[in-house]
Amino acid sequence: MQTSFTPEQLRDPGLAAANEVLRTCVHCGFCTATCPTFVLKGDELDSPRGRIYLIKDMLEEGGPPGALVVRHIDRCLSCLSCMTTCPSGVHYMHLVDYARGVIETRHTRPWHDRLLRRLLAALLPYPARFRTALRAARLARPFAPLLPRSGVLASRMRAMLALAPERLPAADGGMAGKVWRPEGTRRFRVALLAGCAQRVLDPEINAATIRLLTRMGGEVVVPDGSGCCGALAHHLGRHGQTLAEVRANVAAWTREMAGEGLDGIVVNASGCGAMVKDYGFLMRLEPEADSAAKVAALAMDVSEALLRFGYAPSRPPAGITVAYHAACGLQHGQKITEEPKLLLAKAGFRVAMPAEAHLCCGSAGSYNMLQPEIADSLRERKLGNLRDCAADVVATGNIGCLTQLAGHGLPVLHTVMLLDWMAGGPRPAALEAAAVPEPEGEARAHELAAEAAGQLGG
């Protein structure tokens, strides 16, 4: 597509990169069809191509963007469905992330919007603060009906309160600096991105991941100094905070790589995985560019790690049908589509795919709190398609999707919980709640598992 930047403007490396992205777009419009917001809103402005155009204009003109324009960019879920669809290889992610930063610096949002965004950026990446906030939200929930019926602020507040879980699991007791030894001989060594919000909402995911990896002969470390991947701040357009968070992780992992060495950096939240894999680009203008690129190259989703290091179940098939909900960070962000299904099938589950699998469930990081109406519509649509699968349980690879979809009558759990169960771990609690029948031969399976473990050990 034609662009008209002055040589002056193009000297800004961020803008130059954005220009490169704009130039690859041929304005064919294919991406509109698979964009969740276009499907809902039926407006070019809420489509990837429309947003690309709005961003192009905003950047070309250089001034502060108007509130009406910002609204359409804000509605973008960063689900990256458009990137999967685009035949021309337009890197929409880099473009919209850059645009968000520009909006954050040039556009003044209403006070409540600013407040909310600051709050999210200050809470979510920090497990301790986030726990406290969730507790407060739970206490505040009875007051939700007192909120005004309409208005952005009220609906956002309602959304936040609704998303706070009923019961908060026990804290994981801190993970930084810990090492989990492999069962038997060490076959590989990986760092685990312990994550932030996920640790608070469902610490079992990390526990299952660690059990899986150590059982397969992996040593797992969570290096001191590594923390939130930076995606939350990044999607809120907070460039400074993002860089700080990324820098901390790069430093921590680089130390580890230089020390005992790493065969991979395992991430079990899809959005974070997509983020870490892009560290090379994010830091390309920083002094840590090289080490960031090396870190990014080592990053892998837990499903990739399990396949690479040889996942094998030890229990007989449970006779359960699993509807696989593809998290956007996996299917679009990391182009990981087959691995999780392959693993589930390997573990003996029947796998069902919902219609419109490419559409986001509306979670999208902090999106469901900022754009509750679109997020709710997408959730309803997704739940409908998942129900049509008539499966026993829904599996997905992202904590955001879990929170978004849970609590609506369908048991939803992280893929690793099922895989860990079939490899000898505990039966996931979500199955109990949903009364999924205990498979026959469970006892025998335990024996098998013990045998297998024995063999590994011996």
Next chain:
Amino acid sequence: MDVEPPLHEDVLARRGAIVAGLCRLLPEDAVISDRARLRPYETDGMASERQVPLAVALPSTTGEVVAVMRFLHREGVPVVPRGAGTSLSGGALPRADAVVLGMMRMHRILEVDYADRFARVQAGVTNLAITEAVQKGGFFYAPDPSSQLACMIGGNVAMNAGGAHCLRYGVTTNNLLGLTVVTAEGDVVEIGGRHVDAAGYDWLGLLTGSEGQLAVVTEVTVRILHAAEGARAMLVAFKANEVAGACVAAIIAAGIIPVALEFMDRPAIAACEAFAHAGYPLDAEALLIVEVEGSAAEQDALLARISGICARFEPVSLRVSASAEESAAIWKGRKGAFGAVGRISPDYLCMDGTIPTGRLAEVLARIGEMSGRYGLKVANIFHAGDGNLHPLILFDANDADSQRRAEEFGAEILRLCVEVGGCLTGEHGVGVEKRPLMGVQFNPTELAQQRRIKEAFDPGWLLNPSKVFPAADAAA
């Protein structure tokens, strides 16, 4: 020389009142009138032409379309209907004095009937969504333009969209049963229905492919077909375009009508392979994708027959896909061809002429000669069964001279198509792109006849202005 008909100055002057009028007819978020947000509507799939519209209206029902059309007719305001905005001929290009009527919100599937084999949908349903809606029953909607994922059925009707499989299943016009349209005056008219072949004039046929010149389509009833038991593709590569062309003729002369017969030349092969990794042979001059349908045994029999014919033409390579997945990969390259070319060049012009299939080699040789003369690369994709040629001219839109040369190159190709007995456009439509060339294919008497028909439907020339008819003609 093509002179743009003048804008309705009075309409521009009444802009505020017109926008206010639209706001009274439609919900708040269905009217766009601020300049910043009008910009993304200034162009469609042919991004080289741009004009910011007066306003955009996004109706959700036929009733809203009627209200808007009546109002705009009364006010004398031109209307540009727009589906997904994927036109490659600028079919949805606005004008400063025109309201864009976006049909994207009309995306409901209204009725599916397997016994009578039809589906009735709103105009903003995408082509692929129709097939998806009837897939459960084993059916599909046959026309499959490359943009089928995104393009909408209303636009398909307006452009009489084709696709890779139309040699066997026909184009849009052959697959329609009925239309609901809103006339320039704002009357709703039902044409056809759930039966075939209305007695009387074939309004269905006339409206199809009329590029929004005669009425606005709001609902479409299409014929759906049961999918074949299976389909498989084969790839045959040749050392020269002539040889590939002769092979196509031999297949058809043998009484075989494959469901698809697609041709790519060397640069197209390279671009598509880079995108789809379908295993296209990069050392061939010409590549044919031949697809057949039927049971596994029928596929085998047909592919064997075709392989036998191909063998006579000394193919460089011949690969029969072994599975549905392999066939899908083969098609992925072809279907993503336009976008794939976007990866090797910042911009491209996609031409769309049709030639008698027997003239392929000669036409490609002359296009190659032009490519040298204009200093621009070109990749050719050809629906070999039906003669529809898509040369993709690579250029750089940020270089004005490159753009000008590309446009001249394109025009010369289309003149060549007409010269050898073909036509200016096989499936993309005339739009704004080929409007100046209409005189190459039609003489003044013929153009005048078409113009009179346009006027019978739209006496005020308010529907999709500045398209199809050469400017001098339209202004006359």
Next chain:
Amino acid sequence: MTEGAAEGEAPRDEAGIAAAVLAAYEAREPLEVIGNGSKQGMLRPVQAARTLRLGGLSGVVMHSPEELVVSARAGTTLAELDGVLAARGQSLASEVPDLRHLLGSEGEPTLGGAVAANLSGPRRIGGGATRDYVLGVRAVNGRGELLRCGGRVHKNVTGLDLCRLLAGSHGTLAVLTEITLKVLPRAERERSLAVRCAEARAGVAALSIGLGSAFGVSGAAYVPAALAGRVPGLSGPAALLRVENFADSVAYRVDRLRALLAPFGTVDVLEEEVSRQAWRSLRDAEPLADGEGAVWRLSVRPSAGPGVAERLEREMGAAWFLDWGGGLVWLRGPAGERGHASVCAAVAEAGGTWTLLRAPLALRQVVAVIPPEPEALARIGGRVKAAFDPAGILNPGRMRAGV
């Protein structure tokens, strides 16, 4: 060239046609346009001072089998065209009916007449109508001007699609002089299945299963008990489905269809020649050709066919059979205004269209022979007619009174 007003002119070239039309235009004298007159008994009678015969303008101009195209002058007989195509293993895909027996006429049917009437046979249901195969035409409009529409290529969306508009316009917009068609290979083999079904509804359900299958059914008709004896190969009421393809495919598909259709009744197979005769008979409406009465051709959604036919059988004692999967109702009943009104009402209720195909002159003069159009469309239609034929000289009144 002129043979007198009564005989009409029969120019041997396009220029002669254009001159004749121009003369009529200048004289403001209506012109009846006919090929060889095989369908003169159809639709409304034309009151015209002059007659223009196209029979003299004949001959195949071009046939390119590898490109599946043929061009012929409008007066070329279908028999001649078929001979040329058959020599290269091809045919006109829409199976144009020969209505001479039904209409009691004699002239050899021409290509121009077939296209002007958009007459399509049984294959219409799987393939397309005659107009679907028209790639290009040359025609002379009511001002005596020569127009070229479409071309000789399969895909062409340049400008308005006048080919389709002219096909089926019964010579009221322009006089076709040359037509280019898409042709298809003749199938290597054909075979039909006759499913014994006493009930029309069940019969149409069987047709629907066949047409909604993956087996490429190319003909789907239902013949009730009353007419079964008149169709070669049938001994009782039956749903008839045809498969045409390469020999091995036909064998396979017939087997699969037989299994699919078995629940509906005993399935007999009609081999090649019998199958051909059966479909030819249905194509030409032979079962209804003899006997008194008017003949209508109704097109409704297939599932509505049996209801409409049976209702009219009750109301006016009509004889009928169904083609196009049930959607085409061929109907013969008493020629009178009452019966005609019943037909119109039944079709209007079911949603569809009708043509009064055969009737005594007296009836055709007083009733509409095709359904009226909604007002907004009729208004546009009048303007379109004027756009081609401003003086209203081409076949006036043929389709509708006063147009």
